[in-house]
Amino acid sequence: MGKKVTLFILTLVLATTGQASSWAGQVLEKIKQTGVINAGTRKDAIPFGYINEQGKWVGYSLDVLEIIRKDVEKQLGKPIKLNLVEVTTQDRFNKIKDGSIDIECASTTFTWERNKTVDFTVSYFAxxxxxxxxxxxxxxxxxxxxxxxxxxxxxxxxxxxxxxxxxxxxxxxxxxxxxxxxxxxxxxxxxxxxxxxxxxxxxxxxxxxxxxxxxxxxxxxxESYACMIPQDQSQWRNMVNYSLVKFMEGIVSDQPEPVAIYEKWFGEENGVTPYPRDSINDYFQGIVDSHEWIPLVNY
Incomplete structure (x- = not known):
């Protein structure tokens, strides 16, 4: 009797663990089921993510994450919320690895060493x-x-x-x-x-x-900034990359909405931390040219 009970419990634990591991691996499916994207970003990295004078959490990365949320919502055909999670230099990689967050967009640099344990999207700043x-x-x-x-x-x-x-x-x-x-x-x-x-x-x-x-x-x-996502999640990465490439394409082709977002943070006249459009356009153009051109009907 004792051995049978023990065997039953062990089987149940293994089955549950296997389901959790499989579930954790399907980020896009989890987002579809929960209607939530758990997104990590910073509170101490002006202008990418920080608390402004009014006490509001703002930044370029937050605007980028909102663009991603809107595109995911449209592609999945259901309401999707963005749950922002603060990350730091010390814990950002662990939160991706343990599934606490589905994506991290802050000011994280791509390196080949980091790419051994997490995956990166296309770069969205330099x-x-x-x-x-x-x-x-x-x-x-x-x-x-x-x-x-x-x-x-x-x-x-x-x-x-x-x-x-x-x-x-x-x-x-x-x-x-x-x-x-x-x-x-x-x-x-x-x-x-x-x-x-x-x-x-x-x-x-x-x-x-x-x-x-x-x-x-x-x-x-x-330094080449990119968003981090869990490893081996190609569908999720492709969906995020689509949003990022479309956004950068909008900037280089002078579309009002993406340009307004860029100018708010990096504009040479009124931006939080000025960064010349000419310089970033060359960088963005190189990334866009390595992908299919997206018809910008949404802007």
Missing amino acids: SGTKVLVKKDRGIGSVETLAGLKVGVIPKTTNEQAIKIQHPAAQLVMVKDRKEGLQKLEAGTIDAFASDGILLEGLKKESSNPNNLEVVPEFPYAY
Whole structure:
């Protein structure tokens, strides 16, 4: 009797575990059943995802996720909600791997090493590793960082870029960009390394932004931003890629709605962190050209 009960329980557990594993693997089916996309993004990465002065969670990545939600809703033929989940540098990969989120769009850089455990969509922005420094320090070339204390967030592409490009720099580990800014303003580090576009946003959080600058003019290493999704989910990835390519196609072909979204965050006149359309258009055009051109009847 005891052996039969034990065998029954074990069989039930294995069956349940197998169902959970199979269910976790079908992201698009889960979204269709629940009507919800669990999407990870940041609250500390101006202009991609952050809390504005009115206390509202906003950002370029949030607008991109909304575009994806609308397209998914249309393709699945049912209402779909977007459930935003905060992610950090430390937990973003684990939340994708354990199924806590279905997609992460923030300011995450594609690397081949990361691609071993998560999948990436097409890129939807590009930046590069630079440093935030106090003005008039003369910092900006490879040589000038030798012997200086440079703050970096551990296990980021920025840390790797500084190690490779500036082997004589003294790396100081910081928890996040906020701590990096605090240490820079306090003078305990000479520079803080991160993506150039994020450093421009970080300046806005300083008590004296006019005393800071982002250097050099050209990045030490270039970064290609993409959304992350769980591995081996081609249908889900294709659906997201369709939305991203259509959005970028709308920008390069000067469609009002996608251009308005881009200009809100990166416009040279009124954008949160200006980034020239000419530069990004060339980048987006290269991505669009590698896919089928989409008739923009929705814009």
